[in-house]
Amino acid sequence: EVEGAHVWDVGGRGIGSRLTCELNRNWAESRYCTSCGKCVQSCPTGALAAKGYAAEEMVKRTETISRLVEAKGARA
DSSP: OOSSOOOEEEESSGGGOEEEETTTOOGGGOSSOOOOOHHHHHOSSOOOOOTTOOHHHHHHTOOOOHHHHHHHOOOO
């Protein structure tokens, strides 16, 4: 909720919870998203991409985020 548009919500409970967008609409169909990119920039896992990126481009841009691994505790 960085932008204040309140586009994202959490659906489900416990381990089954997930991010949802406007009553389970596709993010590309969102009426409230202003395409500012703030959620993409602040996503700690890199799971979000700006509107207009093809899935193939998203896969090409993957990288390991070591600080999340450190925070979680590396498993040997």
